Amino acid sequence: MRMIDIVEAIHESNSIALITHINPDGDAVGSLIALMLALDKMGKSVYGYCQDDVPKSLCFLDGADRISKPTDPVERYDLAVALDCSDRERMGDCASIMDMAIRSANIDHHRSNTYYADINIVHEDASATGEMIYELVQQLEDTGDKNIAEALYTAIVTDTGGFSFSNTTARTHRVIANLIEWGAEVTELSTRLFRNHSPEWIRLLGEAINTLKIYHEGRVSTLYVTREMLQKVGASEEHINGIIQYGKDISGVELAVFFREVDPSTTKVSFRSGSLIDVSALAQKFGGGGHKRASGCTINLPLFKAHKYTMEVIDNYFRETVK
Numbered sequence: 001m002r003m004i005d006i007v008e009a010i011h012e013s014n015s016i017a018l019i020t021h022i023n024p025d026g027d028a029v030g031s032l033i034a035l036m037l038a039l040d041k042m043g044k045s046v047y048g049y050c051q052d053d054v055p056k057s058l059c060f061l062d063g064a065d066r067i068s069k070p071t072d073p074v075e076r077y078d079l080a081v082a083l084d085c086s087d088r089e090r091m092g093d094c095a096s097i098m099d100m101a102i103r104s105a106n107i108d109h110h111r112s113n114t115y116y117a118d119i120n121i122v123h124e125d126a127s128a129t130g131e132m133i134y135e136l137v138q139q140l141e142d143t144g145d146k147n148i149a150e151a152l153y154t155a156i157v158t159d160t161g162g163f164s165f166s167n168t169t170a171r172t173h174r175v176i177a178n179l180i181e182w183g184a185e186v187t188e189l190s191t192r193l194f195r196n197h198s199p200e201w202i203r204l205l206g207e208a209i210n211t212l213k214i215y216h217e218g219r220v221s222t223l224y225v226t227r228e229m230l231q232k233v234g235a236s237e238e239h240i241n242g243i244i245q246y247g248k249d250i251s252g253v254e255l256a257v258f259f260r261e262v263d264p265s266t267t268k269v270s271f272r273s274g275s276l277i278d279v280s281a282l283a284q285k286f287g288g289g290g291h292k293r294a295s296g297c298t299i300n301l302p303l304f305k306a307h308k309y310t311m312e313v314i315d316n317y318f319r320e321t322v323k
């Protein structure tokens, strides 16, 4: 399906719910806010939903305070649009909003997308859902403004690791150039997004780095964070974001794995890879998904068992696919 299909659906709708994924990141929040602001300007009644809180580091975005948790019972909207959600489950409790809506749409860039809505716009080659929302905003004939630009800049700069991941293209930079023309303040945004760590985050990073293990002749690294470590340094869930990159940035490492203890019997696993390994396929072996170079899954085992199990699967994967 093409972007024009969602443009038409928007024109035909009055009340519109925008939904993004659990544990929202910069792309999730930025894409939702940008589309919300553009739809406001069209005179639509727009509501933003996410099962979880917007991370504190993203609350500076204009419109972040309009993203709320689903109500019970849920409203019936003319249109519900999922953003950056590869499958229905990624919406968490917000899935019921889509179920209730008269029409549904899914705008996403994950290759593992399951085409779960009435209208599915999935561009695997988009660096971020934000890059797709830029196109959509243009097709809605919005001229763009500073707030939309800053939300989209945030979406794209975070999902590309500051324009460093392999999803970054010439088009990404062209979009960014236009966002700067719309008024995005790059220096201010970079400071807020990347040079704004709390002491708790730095202390948690120290704890996590102490768990570093290296496997497969230096090609695989693992790091983890337990509930106890969070408690020790006074950190919360959102402080975990970004730590995996340190495992990935070790020279020779092709695959970085990060484990987060969710509760005594549940572990969230993140994968990041260099140029060799398709971690989307790897995550799917555990019922998860994502991109070729960044993926994740949840394993219903205690952290250390999940670590052992994951490494066994990775050992086999290396034996079969990586020479």
Ligand code: 5GP
Binding pocket: 086, 087, 090, 110, 112, 269, 270, 271, 287, 288, 289, 290, 291, 294, 295, 296, 297, 298
């Ligand atoms: P992260 O490691 O930052 O949580 O996620 C990296 C990427 O993998 C994200 O783009 C996200 O969409 C995807 N991902 C993470 N966890 C899951 C999961 O449990 N299921 C699916 N389908 N995708 C996931």
Ligand code: MN
Binding pocket: 027, 028, 084, 109, 128, 129, 159
């Ligand atoms: Mn994304």
